[in-house]
Amino acid sequence: MNDRSIQYLFEQSEPDSIYAQKRQCGKFAFNEEVVKVFPDMIRRSASGYTTIVENIGNLAPIFAKENSLIYDLGSSLGAVSMVLRSAIKTANTSIIAIDNSAAMVEKSREYLKAQEMMFESLLPIEVIEADITTYPYERASLFAMNFTLQFIPREKRLALLTKIADSLLPGGALFMSEKLRFEDAREHEVLNNLHMQFKRSQGYSELEIAQKRESLEDVMKIDTFEEHKARLLKAGFSEVYLWFQCLNFSSILAIK
Numbered sequence: 001m002n003d004r005s006i007q008y009l010f011e012q013s014e015p016d017s018i019y020a021q022k023r024q025c026g027k028f029a030f031n032e033e034v035v036k037v038f039p040d041m042i043r044r045s046a047s048g049y050t051t052i053v054e055n056i057g058n059l060a061p062i063f064a065k066e067n068s069l070i071y072d073l074g075s076s077l078g079a080v081s082m083v084l085r086s087a088i089k090t091a092n093t094s095i096i097a098i099d100n101s102a103a104m105v106e107k108s109r110e111y112l113k114a115q116e117m118m119f120e121s122l123l124p125i126e127v128i129e130a131d132i133t134t135y136p137y138e139r140a141s142l143f144a145m146n147f148t149l150q151f152i153p154r155e156k157r158l159a160l161l162t163k164i165a166d167s168l169l170p171g172g173a174l175f176m177s178e179k180l181r182f183e184d185a186r187e188h189e190v191l192n193n194l195h196m197q198f199k200r201s202q203g204y205s206e207l208e209i210a211q212k213r214e215s216l217e218d219v220m221k222i223d224t225f226e227e228h229k230a231r232l233l234k235a236g237f238s239e240v241y242l243w244f245q246c247l248n249f250s251s252i253l254a255i256k
Contacts, residue, residue: 074148
């Protein structure tokens with residue numbers, strides 16, 4: 001079921017050609033232009049993306065507890081929410097998906113409604129337009145944050161993760177996916193070059209790669225796994241594991 005839900009998103013997406021022609025590269029934003037092509041964009045840009053999303057759905061049920069909430073932060077078009085609500089069968093559990101892009105929220109509601117027409121026995125879900133750094137979280141057993149923290153200003157990251165840890169029940173978990181940088185200069189260069197080749201293999205031109213990189217330069221700030229781990233432990237998590245990595249894209253499990 002998870003595979004079909006994700007495939008549905010890909011099928012609804014327009015091809016990503018935003019940077020195919022020379023253009024003024026302002027700061028990257030999750031606006032209506034990006035929403036139209038987002039599933040195609042992230043599938044062709046983030047190596048391992050589909051595997052990460054599918055396996056969050058496979059792994060998350062062991063952390064979901066009865067009578068608790070599940071949060072999907074920076075939920076974009078709802079891919080993670082889709083796999084969570086189809087995979088988790090815990091009683092009296094529901095999902096709250098939060099994103100600060102009005103365009104993303106509107107379109108994700110359409111996709112989640114379509115999922116409800118295709119499948120039965122899905123967890124109830126509410127999609128909210130809000131700032132995840134100020135949202136008042138209730139007691140939860142699970143959080144997911146898929147390629148979201150890297151768009152949060154660094155000075156706000158510890159406070160956000162502390163709020164998440166404080167809201168989790170004992171034994172609760174956070175699945176957090178992030179693009180990584182590497183302290184070793186050679187390792188960073190090699191993996192970055194491999195990522196560029198991955199994007200070429202997905203049909204992106206040198207112009208598209210360069211213009212996308214320019215638009216993200218002041219918007220997306222990435223950290224090392226060691227920086228993520230230290231911050232998560234400081235925020236109140238007791239265990240932090242790198243459970244997936246493909247090139248410079250990763251997913252981290254943090255347990256309360």
